[in-house]
Amino acid sequence: MLVLHYTGMQTGEAALERLRSEEASVSSHYLVEEDGRIFRLVPEERRAWHAGVSFWRGERNVNHASIGIEIVNPGHEFGYRPFPEAQIVAVLELVADIRSRWSIDDRDIVGHSDIAPARKIDPGELFPWKRLAEAGHGLWVEPPAAPGAPLGEGEEGAGVFAFQAGLTRLGYDCPPSGRFDADTTTVVKAFQRHWRPEKVDGIADGETRARLIALLRLAA
Numbered sequence: 001m002l003v004l005h006y007t008g009m010q011t012g013e014a015a016l017e018r019l020r021s022e023e024a025s026v027s028s029h030y031l032v033e034e035d036g037r038i039f040r041l042v043p044e045e046r047r048a049w050h051a052g053v054s055f056w057r058g059e060r061n062v063n064h065a066s067i068g069i070e071i072v073n074p075g076h077e078f079g080y081r082p083f084p085e086a087q088i089v090a091v092l093e094l095v096a097d098i099r100s101r102w103s104i105d106d107r108d109i110v111g112h113s114d115i116a117p118a119r120k121i122d123p124g125e126l127f128p129w130k131r132l133a134e135a136g137h138g139l140w141v142e143p144p145a146a147p148g149a150p151l152g153e154g155e156e157g158a159g160v161f162a163f164q165a166g167l168t169r170l171g172y173d174c175p176p177s178g179r180f181d182a183d184t185t186t187v188v189k190a191f192q193r194h195w196r197p198e199k200v201d202g203i204a205d206g207e208t209r210a211r212l213i214a215l216l217r218l219a220a
Contacts, residue, residue, distance in 0.1 A: 001059070001066040001108035002098065003051055003115060004091075006122040007031070008075030015072060025049060028068040030094060036086035038094055044101065054115035055173035057108070062115050067098055071123055082126050095137045107171065107219040109138040110194070114171065117190035118183070125197035140195070141214035145206035152203045155180040163204055166212045167191065170219065180204075 005028065007015035012033045018024045019031060019041055028050040031039040042048040050068030059065050071091060073083060083091075095109070111127065112120040133140035151160055161178040167187055168174045174187045185202035192200045195211050 001056060001062070001110060002095065002104050003062065003066045003068050003110055003112060004123050004127065005050060005068060005070045005112045005120075006073040006075050006124060006127075007070050008073070008077060008122060010074055010078050012072035015070065019070065028070040030068070031070045031072065032087055032090050032094065033072050034084050034087050036084075036090040038090055044098065051112070051115060052119065054112075056110060056115045057171040067102070067104075069094065071127075073123070075122060076124065080124060080126065083123075083128070088128060088131065092132065092135050092137070095132065096135070099137065106133075106137065106139050107215075110171070111190075113190045113193050117172070117186050121190075121193065125193045125200055127197075129194055129197070139215055139218055141211055141218060143210045143214040146210040146213065148206060148209075150203050150205040151180055151209070153180050153182060153185050160184075163209060163212070166216055169216055170212065 009015040016031055016039060019026065019028055027042055027048040029042045029044055029048050031041060044067055047063050048068050049063055051062035051066060054062040056062060071083065074080065112122045129138060130140045132138045151163060156179045160180045161176045164174050164176040164184060168176060172187050174184060188204055189200055189202045192208060195215065196208055
C-alpha cells in the first residue's frame with residue numbers, strides 16, 4: 001500500500017533532519033518539499049518506520065507492506081495550510097512513478113489518519129485527495145446524499161451495525177457492534193478527512209453514508 005503523511009514540523013529542513021537521524025527511530029521512503037523537491041530516504045524494497053501502530057484491510061504490520069511519503073507541511077500544530085501547487089504536482093508524479101514499479105490497488109492509497117485514526121490526523125482535510133484520484137491514483141466519489149437521519153455517538157441499532165461493517169469492509173479497524181461509540185466517531189472523522197473534507201465532525205450524515213456506499217461499490 002501507499003501511505004501519505006504530512007511532516008507536522010515547523011520546517012522541511014527540520015523534518016528531513018529528523019527522518020535522517022539514527023536516534024529518531026522514524027523514517028520514510030520519500031519526503032516531498034513545498035517547492036517540489038523530492039528526497040529519497042529509504043529504498044522502496046526496504047522497510048521504513050513511518051506507519052507506527054496501524055491497520056488497513058486486515059494488515060496490522062503496515063510498515064512491512066507499504067511505501068511511505070512524507071509531505072512537508074507544518075500540520076495542525078504549527079499552522080496547517082494548503083499544499084503548494086509545485087508540491088502537489090511532485091506528489092502526483094511520485095505516486096505515478098512508484099505505481100509503475102509496484103502493484104498498489106487504488107483502495108490502498110491512504111493517509112496516515114486512515115490507518116491510525118486514534119493517533120493521527122495527517123495529511124489532513126486540506127490534502128487534495130480528489131485531485132489525486134482524478135490523476136488515476138486512489139478512490140473518489142460524490143454521490144447524492146443517502147436518505148435518513150444522521151448517525152452519531154450514542155446511537156444503536158442495525159443502521160449503526162451496517163455502517164460500521166461498511167467502514168470495516170473499506171479497510172478501517174471498526175468492528176461492527178451496533179453501537180456508535182467514541183471509537184466509531186474517531187474512525188468517521190478519519191473517513192471524512194479523506195473522503196468528505198468539508199465536514200469533519202464524526203457524524204455519519206446522509207452524504208457521509210452515501211460516499212461510503214459508493215466507495216465500496218467502486219472498490220468491489
